[in-house]
Amino acid sequence: MELIRGKVWKYGDDVNTDVIFPGKYTYTVTDPEEMAAHALEDLDPDFAKNMKPGDIVVAGKNFGCGSSREQAAFALKYAGVGAVVAKSFARLYFRNAINAGLPVIQAPEAVDAIEPGEVIEIDLEKGELRCKAGTFRFPPLPDAVLGIFQAGGLIPYTRKRLGIEG
Amino acid sequence: MGKTFAEKVLGKKAGKDVVAGEIVEIVPDFAMSHDNTAAIAKTFEKIGVAQLYDPNLHVIILDHAAPAPNAKFAENHKEIREFVRKHGIPNFFDINRGICHQVMVEEGFALPGLVVVGSDSHSTTYGAVGAFGTGIGRSEMAVIMATGRIWLRVPETMKIVVQGTPPEGVSAKDIMLKIIGDLGADAATYMAVEFTGETIERMTLASRMVLSNMAVEMGAKIGYIPPDDTTLEYVRPRARKEFEVIHSDPDATYAETHTFDVSDLEPQVACPHTVDNVKPISEVKGTKIHQVFFGSCTNARLEDFEVVAKALKGRRVHPDVRMLVFPASQQVYLEALKKGYLQTILEAGAIVMNANCGPCMGNHAGIPASGEVSLSTSNRNFRGRQGNVEAEVYLCSPLTAAASAIAGEIADFRDVL
Ligand code: SF4
Numbered sequence: 001m002e003l004i005r006g007k008v009w010k011y012g013d014d015v016n017t018d019v020i021f022p023g024k025y026t027y028t029v030t031d032p033e034e035m036a037a038h039a040l041e042d043l044d045p046d047f048a049k050n051m052k053p054g055d056i057v058v059a060g061k062n063f064g065c066g067s068s069r070e071q072a073a074f075a076l077k078y079a080g081v082g083a084v085v086a087k088s089f090a091r092l093y094f095r096n097a098i099n100a101g102l103p104v105i106q107a108p109e110a111v112d113a114i115e116p117g118e119v120i121e122i123d124l125e126k127g128e129l130r131c132k133a134g135t136f137r138f139p140p141l142p143d144a145v146l147g148i149f150q151a152g153g154l155i156p157y158t159r160k161r162l163g164i165e166g
Numbered sequence: 167m168g169k170t171f172a173e174k175v176l177g178k179k180a181g182k183d184v185v186a187g188e189i190v191e192i193v194p195d196f197a198m199s200h201d202n203t204a205a206i207a208k209t210f211e212k213i214g215v216a217q218l219y220d221p222n223l224h225v226i227i228l229d230h231a232a233p234a235p236n237a238k239f240a241e242n243h244k245e246i247r248e249f250v251r252k253h254g255i256p257n258f259f260d261i262n263r264g265i266c267h268q269v270m271v272e273e274g275f276a277l278p279g280l281v282v283v284g285s286d287s288h289s290t291t292y293g294a295v296g297a298f299g300t301g302i303g304r305s306e307m308a309v310i311m312a313t314g315r316i317w318l319r320v321p322e323t324m325k326i327v328v329q330g331t332p333p334e335g336v337s338a339k340d341i342m343l344k345i346i347g348d349l350g351a352d353a354a355t356y357m358a359v360e361f362t363g364e365t366i367e368r369m370t371l372a373s374r375m376v377l378s379n380m381a382v383e384m385g386a387k388i389g390y391i392p393p394d395d396t397t398l399e400y401v402r403p404r405a406r407k408e409f410e411v412i413h414s415d416p417d418a419t420y421a422e423t424h425t426f427d428v429s430d431l432e433p434q435v436a437c438p439h440t441v442d443n444v445k446p447i448s449e450v451k452g453t454k455i456h457q458v459f460f461g462s463c464t465n466a467r468l469e470d471f472e473v474v475a476k477a478l479k480g481r482r483v484h485p486d487v488r489m490l491v492f493p494a495s496q497q498v499y500l501e502a503l504k505k506g507y508l509q510t511i512l513e514a515g516a517i518v519m520n521a522n523c524g525p526c527m528g529n530h531a532g533i534p535a536s537g538e539v540s541l542s543t544s545n546r547n548f549r550g551r552q553g554n555v556e557a558e559v560y561l562c563s564p565l566t567a568a569a570s571a572i573a574g575e576i577a578d579f580r581d582v583l
Binding site: 014018061062065066070088089090091092094095096099100142144145153154155158159161162164 | 303
């Protein structure tokens with residue numbers, strides 16, 4: 001797997017699914033590009049406009065709390081977010097992110113050390129995060145989950161496993 | 167070393183010894199989806215498998231907006247009925263049956279020791295009968311349709327011990343609000359919660375369901391209550407599948423243990439806009455209310471109807487309050503009818519609707535207006551939860567709801583009744 005490298009967008013604790021992908025869009029906005037345009041809209045209206053593919057979202061504890069809506073993971077994935085690094089994730093967000101093929105990394109100490117705007121690097125296989133302050137280790141993802149990332153998400157992964165092409 | 171319930175159930179399913187932190191891939195015993203089945207079916211079709219892995223695995227229950235409030239929901243229901251027919255899914259319950267989680271328990275799909283997943287976060291409810299019940303995403307449900315399989319992380323376990331006899335009228339809901347208020351909305355993230363202690367052993371199954379239902383409001387993966395005679399008496403006659411009672415080993419390792427003594431517990435209320443913003447009734451009473459929502463998978467079972475009917479007997483709902491009543495299921499509805507509870511409730515001036523989610527998540531049937539306060543027996547009070555971001559939602563027990571409906575403001579039932 002390639003290294004993930006990008007500029008940091010740093011936020012606080014309890015970033016909930018409503019600010020990641022507002023509820024008012026959940027039934028009406030389904031096009032990936034349009035979903036990407038609303039990513040983090042109610043938290044940071046500049047994010048979707050100014051972020052570059054590969055950029056990394058860094059946040060405090062309980063990232064993705066609230067609803068079970070998958071769109072909150074897919075919106076960041078479609079925007080091209082390289083990874084989300086947080087002190088902790090809400091359970092359903094963590095699952096949805098993996099299934100969307102969006103890398104989610106729980107690294108509480110790294111979050112404190114990382115500065116907004118710096119460029120950091122993440123090695124998913126080794127479980128290493130490198131930033132200005134140093135190198136931080138996080139538990140590497142289990143094989144089962146890594147396979148889902150490598151395939152680009154749960155649906156492509158399932159298709160591959162079932163031997164369905166394309 | 168001893169193992170927890172979660173480790174034992176998932177180990178049994180995976181066919182190997184597992185410990186917390188491991189990831190297993192398993193075939194669940196049952197997989198529940200509701201009005202979101204149409205969206206799930208679309209993802210299933212994208213996978214490109216012609217047939218379901220096993221139609222018997224799925225239980226589909228229409229409840230979130232039933233009957234359909236507009237053409238969009240009607241289309242949605244229609245697509246689901248067509249999908250059910252096309253794939254020969256035997257366990258389908260149309261809009262005349264009740265709220266999904268209640269129906270899963272009543273119909274004997276949720277059983278001790280089974281793994282029952284649902285594409286709905288309150289699937290933790292099944293823990294009340296000793297099942298491993300948990301919420302999953304829509305894509306994951308689509309993959310279960312295609313392959314039967316799902317990955318699950320074996321969770322660490324938090325033990326919550328409840329002791330003491332609460333004062334009369336203080337219920338499971340007050341206990342659970344107290345627990346969430348004290349521990350916080352993210353206290354049990356990724357964790358299995360196991361509720362034990364004499365207070366819970368003495369609870370009815372319906373009351374235990376309140377705890378398991380709301381376990382997810384602390385972030386929990388499951389809300390397990392060790393099965394006992396109360397459980398078995400309930401599940402035996404309705405079981406759809408063989409089951410095995412599984413308990414944690416006495417020497418199991420718990421990540422955390424919290425003990426609550428509820429002997430002096432006051433009625434509790436969760437204030438806007440988070441479930442853990444909990445205050446004792448003495449601090450919130452007097453707050454003017456416009457609507458009372460007595461319903462939801464948390465608190466609309468027969469014992470709740472009994473409490474509410476007794477409170478409303480010979481009294482009137484305050485003229486400035488609309489009281490909306492939604493039984494958790496058609497069975498509850500019928501029983502409440504036979505026992506005369508509905509008549510009492512209607513005579514008091516409340517409106518009794520059919521068994522479904524109602525305004526719980528703001529789909530239909532009683533959306534509060536801007537600036538209004540809704541007092542609710544349900545489980546969530548996030549901003550906009552009942553369909554209007556300008557409304558405020560407070561959560562309470564059925565008895566507090568009834569007393570407040572009479573008073574026209576949030577009230578301590580000990581002052582009103
Ligand atoms: S009653 Fe409310 S919480 Fe329960 S399933 Fe329906 S919408 Fe969800």
